[in-house]
Amino acid sequence: MLTKEGTSALTRKYTFGTWRYQRGWxxxxxxxxxxxxxxxxxxxxxxxxxxxxxxxxxGHKNKAVIEAIVEQARSLPYIAPSFTCDVxxxxxxxxxxxxxxxxxxxFYSTSGTEANEAAIKIARLYTxxxxxxxxxxxxxxxxxxxxxxxxxxxxFAAEPxxxxxxxxxxxDVDTYRSPFGVEFEDRAIASANYIDYMIRNEGNVAAVLIExxxxxxxxxxxxxxxxxxxxxxxxxxxxxxxxxxxxSGWGRTGEWFAxxxxxxxxxxxxxxxxxxxxxxxxxxTATTREIADYFEDHYFAHGHTYEAHPLTLAPAVAxxxxxxxxxxxxxxxxxxxxxxxxLSELKAKHPCVGDVRGLGxxxxxxxxxxxxxxxxxxxxxxxxxxxxxxxxxVGADMMGKGVYLLDWLSHFVVAPPLIVTxxxxxFGVDAxxxxxxxxDKEVKS
Numbered sequence: 001m002l003t004k005e006g007t008s009a010l011t012r013k014y015t016f017g018t019w020r021y022q023r024g025w026x027x028x029x030x031x032x033x034x035x036x037x038x039x040x041x042x043x044x045x046x047x048x049x050x051x052x053x054x055x056x057x058x059g060h061k062n063k064a065v066i067e068a069i070v071e072q073a074r075s076l077p078y079i080a081p082s083f084t085c086d087v088x089x090x091x092x093x094x095x096x097x098x099x100x101x102x103x104x105x106x107f108y109s110t111s112g113t114e115a116n117e118a119a120i121k122i123a124r125l126y127t128x129x130x131x132x133x134x135x136x137x138x139x140x141x142x143x144x145x146x147x148x149x150x151x152x153x154x155x156f157a158a159e160p161x162x163x164x165x166x167x168x169x170x171x172d173v174d175t176y177r178s179p180f181g182v183e184f185e186d187r188a189i190a191s192a193n194y195i196d197y198m199i200r201n202e203g204n205v206a207a208v209l210i211e212x213x214x215x216x217x218x219x220x221x222x223x224x225x226x227x228x229x230x231x232x233x234x235x236x237x238x239x240x241x242x243x244x245x246x247x248s249g250w251g252r253t254g255e256w257f258a259x260x261x262x263x264x265x266x267x268x269x270x271x272x273x274x275x276x277x278x279x280x281x282x283x284x285t286a287t288t289r290e291i292a293d294y295f296e297d298h299y300f301a302h303g304h305t306y307e308a309h310p311l312t313l314a315p316a317v318a319x320x321x322x323x324x325x326x327x328x329x330x331x332x333x334x335x336x337x338x339x340x341x342x343l344s345e346l347k348a349k350h351p352c353v354g355d356v357r358g359l360g361x362x363x364x365x366x367x368x369x370x371x372x373x374x375x376x377x378x379x380x381x382x383x384x385x386x387x388x389x390x391x392x393x394v395g396a397d398m399m400g401k402g403v404y405l406l407d408w409l410s411h412f413v414v415a416p417p418l419i420v421t422x423x424x425x426x427f428g429v430d431a432x433x434x435x436x437x438x439x440d441k442e443v444k445s
Contacts, residue, residue, distance in 0.1 A: 033060035058277035068318035105292030112246030112272035113141025115283035153380035219364035250274025254333030254360030376410035
């Protein structure tokens, strides 16, 4: 029984809030969630316009996924990873149907962070090399190698404690703020060629690690030439290509996986989040058969207690079947076109909106003080210093209207569940439309 302090106060007092100063944190108590909405302790409902952390792709309380968890708990809640069970084989067979062709061997963990840790270790073991090329606008997780491979400010705060040797960073493919200052169609060429140059001059490069569509760092969608060129560059140099689809996978961009837009098969693919719709914590590291065959006669130096945990595998089987039954991948593509049109209307209407970009049901709305200079309202330095965010004010105003929308530095991430309706899209965009007047007042004239 809770003390008089209440759930929110006890949570704040005894648990850590992530990626923030602890002072001032007052977490909202959520008591229910269903469909595209969640409900707080006062009974107020909110449209979940970011799928929590871009993970509740199936929405809340999907009956098939919940039932799969219940049935697995009844039949076999846990078995050590050195054994196997039917759900482990069943999920592996299903993955062969939906993953990019050529990815045929799987390691099951419990998060995207762990999936990337496994990918980096596998790449180093397989190639005998140790350097990993990542990119500056990236997030790959919060532990050891995954935070070291993260290019954004979360790495700054973790250094030197989270420093892992052998990670080097390449420029991003950013169609809004190009690091090369070149025309749109040339950015892919410049970025891929730069990585080619890095590989040849760094030496000992095991792999290039990228998010095909960058997630929290701005939903950066590359020009169509980029991924095929990068695949050519890595092949030419004998370097592995690892794609982090933790956020961009499972229909989020209107294809099963973002790389499917460019018909590129990586050497290793990592994912999590939507694999179970976030009903259970499951991460996946998928490799080609060529990489898998290497470990037939070489030691696979990785594993942990909760690897291939049956209670995480069962909801993944159910989730994949729900994606198929409800035709959510095609639905995300069609709904995403509508969402993109509605968000583009905001750019035409609000001077604070510098850019709108996205793919499928995965969009960013970037706010700027000045459209000409693209000066942001909030920076990584502001975040690390604990300064108040104007986007936070806009988001709080939206919460007052019954819409939750995640902000990160200078942009909002618009990523509703794939089951979202057109009416719910309109409700969310209309709320954002009204709240953006707060930022419009701060735009430089």
